[in-house]
Amino acid sequence: MVEQTYKDIYNKFHDELLGNSPEVLNSVREEAFEVFERMGFPTMDQERYRRSNIPSLFEPEYGVNIKHLMVPINGQPFRCEVPGLHTYTFYVVNDVFASDVNKEEYNALKEKGVIFGSLKTIAEEHPELVKKYYAKIAPHKSEAVIAFNTTFAQDGFFVYVPKNVTIEKPIQLINVMHADFDFLANSRNLIILDEGAEAKVIVCDHSEKDRKFLSNRVTEIYIGKNARYSHHKMVDSARATTSIGGVYIKQMEGSTSNISDIVLNAGFVRNDVHIDLAEKYAETTLCGVCIGDEHDHIDNDTFIEHSASNCKSTELFKYILDDCAVGSFAGRILVDQDSQKTEAYQSNKNICSSTHAKMYTKPQLVIYADDVKCSHGATVGQIDDGALFYLRSRGISEKEAKMLLKLAFTNDIIEKIDIEALRNRIKVLVEKRFRGEQHRCTICNSCK
Amino acid sequence: MDIVDKVTNEDYKYGFETQIETELFPKGISEDIVRMISKKKNEPEWMLEFRLEAFRYWKTQEMPHWAHLSIPEIDYQDIYYYAAPKSESSKNPDDVDPELLKTFDKLGIPLSEQKMLSGMAVDAVMDSVSVKTTQQEALAELGIIFCSIGEAIKNYPELVKKYLGTVVNYTDNFFAALNSAVFSDGTFVYIPKGVRCPMELSTYFRINAKGSGQFERTLIVVDDDSYVSYLEGCSAPMRDENQLHAAIVELVALENSEIKYSTVQNWYPGDKEGKGGIYNFVTKRALCKGTNSKVSWTQVETGSAITWKYPSCVLMGDNSVGEFYSVAVTNNFQQADTGTKMIHIGKNTRSRIVSKGISAGQSQNSYRGLVKVTANAENARNFSQCDSLLLGDRCGAHTFPYMEINNETAVVEHEATTSKISEDQVFYCNQRGIKTEDAIGLIVGGYAKEVINKLPMEFAVEAKNLLSVSLEGSVG
């Protein structure tokens, strides 16, 4: 039993773990551990985990960074630049928080009443604020992966945007896996937007290629009444890296969210996204582009719950798989009984361009209200022959034509990203990815 | 649109009970009961072994719970596994008990020579036994075998042995194992090489006895270059208790052959409070074994308290084609979890799925389907369209498609929509003087048209009527 190792670690280092951590995080730790102890990791005979063998991911003896040690980074600081875009930059190196926000910026944010920084620190400084939201959105009582995360969570990124405050510049959170040895990182982020607040977050996942890494990152996001939030994640990891965890969002009345997930280089990804449209007139757009080749494994499990009336959701995912890549998409849309006037639209389109690529898709509509407009579509196929011939007849080489068509295939999704500079950047990166050119972000140390 | 329950529900018109003496085996299931059934039917030893093996397997299994259904606990020891009208002992087929003839007359299935429908041969099954099979002689002239499965086991053991259980093995699922152990009667069809069956073959299933379950078994084998169109109908009396129906249908299509299998499922759905009704747990599967073979399932599902049914096609032969056309209506407290599986194995195989769900009252209606393309199934094509229509704000419509694609030459497309019946359309009809009820009938008919049109004529009319009757009182 692979769980035993982690149970032993928890029991053995229990006091140390609690001693290192703020009270708020400790307060649910025991409860979460009990859930993990009882459930164990989800196995492949469970419907939602049929395509990802979670227990096997924990088989290498990673251990847990109980002492919350920072692995030192040599040389220049990380950069993950988007031309034409200035961001507030934060890091989570493995599972330890670091900031790269200068004094001026720091003060400007503080003046607006924005509370931000390390989850660990903020939980000590503002325990009441953190307690109100922490472990309230991600269901650690029913999901073993979240229970595991909650059991060992010590740090991560935190931001609180007060009522009617807009953070103009995007916040950039760079998750880096960096170590000279195999490493398991377990981090936890909490993002809170109060009524009428506005913020945009860009998340970049990177890892070094020399080691085996496993990250389990859980992000909870609370979007208050009429607040507007964007969350764009880009995964650009080495093949030997495994990422699990997910994003759990709760949206209040009239709030809007724009969530995207761009997987450029995966390794092994199991990503859960759960959006609860908890009050009326909330809207969300959830998008994903997943590019996989070699032995990449990309498994997205998404769940949008319409818990209130007059909400709207749009979900679009596209996969392009080559070589032996495996893609899996599950999209559950649940419309509760009194959620009238719901609009829910979901689409999953996939291209398999090699004999060994496999795609599994499972779009699901579960609808208990009647006054709804819901639809979903899913396709698995190849690049359209007619379009390919048309391009070739205009003198475009077959290879180039295929590239153009693959780009076009991903384009409508990338267009949904609401930060122009990022959108353009991602288009360039996707094209470079398809061309097999240097596709790493840019000067980022970790990616060289 | 306000939901005003102003229309009085038309009673389930097939809900009467035939007063006839019934022979019953003791309640419950055991090896002894299985042996008794086999003995009663004078079965050969191999058939008994088939049953016992299945029974032993069944004992190790549990009820499946993955469907989107809430199934009350079923006491399998509180069911009669064999029930037969007493008069069945009469060996002369023309000498059927007049009470039974009357029953089937009332159901619209005349069995006597004078009244027999031309262009259709019927096997009438009540509870555990086949009462009468019509047109057998005319069919026999063409070499077509159309008889009860019991007779087939006796008269054509080699054919039955060759195909029985090859499409649905007893290990397939819980209900398949149960059926394989205790199946009573059902229909056997064999169409020899190069014969286009000139009439519709049909089986009408009737549950009559109280407290009994029906476990029929149908096996249809269509040899090279042949064709058959087969219809299945069913009904049961209105009772407060639930009754179990766990059937297996196996179809085998050989080279260049085609099977059209149509079902109008109208088991008693229970009353307006959700009391009573049939639990319909059925395994239907076709094996498109030969190249260029084709199987098309068409179903209109209006009855049953709970339906668990996935007529499927295993597309093994190159260029074989599978089709599934379904209209499933649920009203009041009915629950349905139905759909299909299309398993693409051969090259250039094609499948098409059209599913139209209609939910009303407090019912739950789910489409569940799998399209699987195996690694060697070059150039597989599938198109699925699954629509749900909601009438009323207490019902549910759910769609669970699964696509597992292991070959890059496949093109698989799934589309689904869920919406409420359009108010604009209803209003437009109203404005032209059509009352709401009729307008809904029109709109639902139009919505289900693509599927209804696939049914043979006689059935299409009945199906349309059934649709509007099933939905009566659902929208005011």
Add this chain to the structure above:
Amino acid sequence: MLLEIKDLHAIIKSNGKEILKGINLTVNSGEVHAIMGPNGSGKSTLSSVLAGHPAYEVTGGEVIFNGKNLLELSPEDRSHEGLFLSFQYPVEIPGVSMTNFMRAAVNEHRAYKGEEALSASEFLKLMKSRSEYVELDSKLAGRAVNEGFSGGEKKRNEIFQMAMLEPKLSILDETDSGLDIDALRIVAGGVNKLKNADNASIVITHYQRLLDYIVPDFVHILYKGKIVKTAGKELALELEEKGYDWIKKELGE
């Protein structure tokens, strides 16, 4: 000699049906050829085969284009060599903008000739000037290829692309179908403006009316996969007057 087709035979790959049953045709620079014929005679197949459509297989004969064996070339190289097909049913390509589409095409043509790629501004200038040939709204450039275009816009878009690529031989496959008289005049006007002594056109049409605007030097009648009659432009008029039955009679059918 620009194009020489000798005893060309072709079948539909999927069903093996022979459509072209021995076509002979010679086209010189500066000439306009019209190919007419009843539905199903093989007109569109001929254009598809010349452009290298993968649905067809050439089973006999040869085609020399510009001194090269055309049948050995990939579809894109046929284009590079200067063969242009105006599609009867232009294909919609959602997500690919006209600008990106054409830039890729033009630059590949230039690369084939060993020329440098055009800069973005040079390219846009070219787009603008060429779109005037067919009075094409510049807004179309930002839209996806043919997606949501009207029938007339699609055909004008085809001629615009022809203007961009400056082919040696253009094959206009039923370019007149679905066009109203104004659109027809615009399309034909574009074709005529592009005409010079170094290029040639094959106009495939069912009706005479396009030939009022694009005047052919030769008219060929294609029937059951063969060219059965060749004459000057007066043949088109005769055909218009007497119908295709006349040809059938003349062939003794």
